[in-house]
Structure formats: structure tokens, C-alpha cells
Amino acid sequence: MTLDIKICGLKSREAIATALEEGASHIGFIFFEKSPRHLEPAEAGLLRDAASGKAKVVAVTVDADNAALDEIVSVVRPDMLQLHGRETPERVEEVRQRYNLPVMKAFAVREAGDLDKIEPYKGVADRFLFDAKAPKGSELPGGNGVSFDWTLLARLDESVDYMLSGGLNAGNIADALAVANPAGLDISSGVEDAPGVKSQQKIREFFRAVRAAV
Numbered sequence: 195m196t197l198d199i200k201i202c203g204l205k206s207r208e209a210i211a212t213a214l215e216e217g218a219s220h221i222g223f224i225f226f227e228k229s230p231r232h233l234e235p236a237e238a239g240l241l242r243d244a245a246s247g248k249a250k251v252v253a254v255t256v257d258a259d260n261a262a263l264d265e266i267v268s269v270v271r272p273d274m275l276q277l278h279g280r281e282t283p284e285r286v287e288e289v290r291q292r293y294n295l296p297v298m299k300a301f302a303v304r305e306a307g308d309l310d311k312i313e314p315y316k317g318v319a320d321r322f323l324f325d326a327k328a329p330k331g332s333e334l335p336g337g338n339g340v341s342f343d344w345t346l347l348a349r350l351d352e353s354v355d356y357m358l359s360g361g362l363n364a365g366n367i368a369d370a371l372a373v374a375n376p377a378g379l380d381i382s383s384g385v386e387d388a389p390g391v392k393s394q395q396k397i398r399e400f401f402r403a404v405r406a407a408v
């Protein structure tokens with residue numbers, strides 16, 4: 195089984211190097227000012243070259259307008275855009291066409307009906323990302339370290355290509371993979387010592403746990 199693994203919210207060369215050494219298929223940069231993982235496009239542009247030819251670079255945005263995306267795409271040269279806000283199917287299509295890049299659309303899941311929301315995005319988004327709903331009071335739509343009930347994913351059609359995220363860590367990934375069948379995993383706070391501070395040790399432990407589970 196080949197499982198994509200995206201380490202998200204990277205901000206340092208050291209953490210990127212560890213993720214790549216361990217075999218990350220994707221690395222994610224966050225462009226959302228309220229996040230402790232936020233980077234300016236110029237900062238991410240300097241970091242992204244480490245991944246060239248090794249992993250796909252994903253730019254994570256939240257309801258970003260064209261001006262913001264224009265800058266991110268030209269400076270960071272991402273391989274994929276992750277839309278983690280309330281983007282409509284029409285907006286997803288517009289973004290795909292404008293930048294000629296694959297788009298991963300994030301959905302917040304708490305109950306079965308939340309998965310029905312992907313219907314109008316089928317054939318529009320290149321990949322789906324299922325994350326937990328943000329806890330009350332959080333200003334972040336993702337990166338909250340909160341899981342959802344993975345058994346809900348059993349109702350998905352097998353053809354749905356998705357990454358699983360939300361509160362994943364070395365301690366729970368075996369359980370997650372026992373009930374869900376994602377094409378990829380996406381993790382941020384589960385490999386951190388503090389919000390926005392990646393732990394090289396936790397990154398290694400996460401990959402070790404995934405390898406043991408698949």
C-alpha cells in the first residue's frame with residue numbers, strides 16, 4: 195500500500211530535511227496570518243527548493259483572494275493548492291483554471307452529513323482532505339490537533355481520493371488506518387513540541403508508526 199504523507203505547517207530547514215529523509219510525499223506551508231505556522235510567501239519561497247524533486251509542495255490557504263494567491267503561486271511555486279476555507283465549487287474551479295495547479299479541498303467533519311458536502315465538488319477538486327471541525331473558540335480552521343470519528347469515512351465511495359487529517363499522531367495512526375482507507379495522511383500539530391514548533395523526533399516517530407501500521 196502506498197500512502198502519501200504530508201507534513202504540514204513546516205517553517206524550518208531542519209524540519210523539512212527530516213520530513214524528506216523520512217519519505218514525506220508532500221510538505222505544506224501555511225499562508226494564514228492567524229496561524230502560528232504562518233509564513234510570508236517570501237519565506238516559503240526560500241524554503242521550498244529543498245523539496246524540489248523529492249516531495250510536492252502544498253500551499254495551504256483559507257478563502258484567499260486572487261491577489262494573495264497570485265503572490266503565493268509566483269513566489270513559492272507550489273505543486274498543489276490546499277483550500278481550507280469556505281471556497282465554493284465555482285471558486286475551486288476558478289482557482290484550478292487560473293493557476294493550472296491541482297487543488298485539494300478541505301472539509302470539516304463531525305457527523306455523517308458533513309461528507310455529503312463533497313458532492314458538488316466531485317470532478318472539480320483533484321483531491322479531498324477530511325479534517326475535524328475546529329473546536330469552539332479556535333481561530334484556526336485546521337491545525338487544531340483534534341480528531342473526528344474516522345468510522346464515518348466508511349460511507350464514502352471507494353473512488354473518493356482523500357487525505358485524512360485532524361489530530362493524527364504516532365499514538366493513534368494505527369487505529370486511524372484500521373478504520374479508514376485514505377490515499378494520504380496529513381499531519382501538523384501531532385509532530386510539534388508547541389504550536390508552530392516542529393519536533394524532528396516526533397516526525398520520525400510518526401513515520402515509524404505509519405510504517406508499522408501498513
Ligand SMILES: O=C(O)c1ccccc1N[C@@H]1O[C@H](COP(=O)(O)O)[C@@H](O)[C@H]1O
Binds near residue numbers: 224278336337384
Ligand atoms: O495548521 C494550521 O495552522 C492551519 C491553519 C489554517 C488552515 C489549515 C491549517 N492546517 C491544516 O490542518 C490540518 C492538520 O491539523 P492537525 O494539527 O494535524 O490536527 C492539515 O490539513 C493542515 O494543512
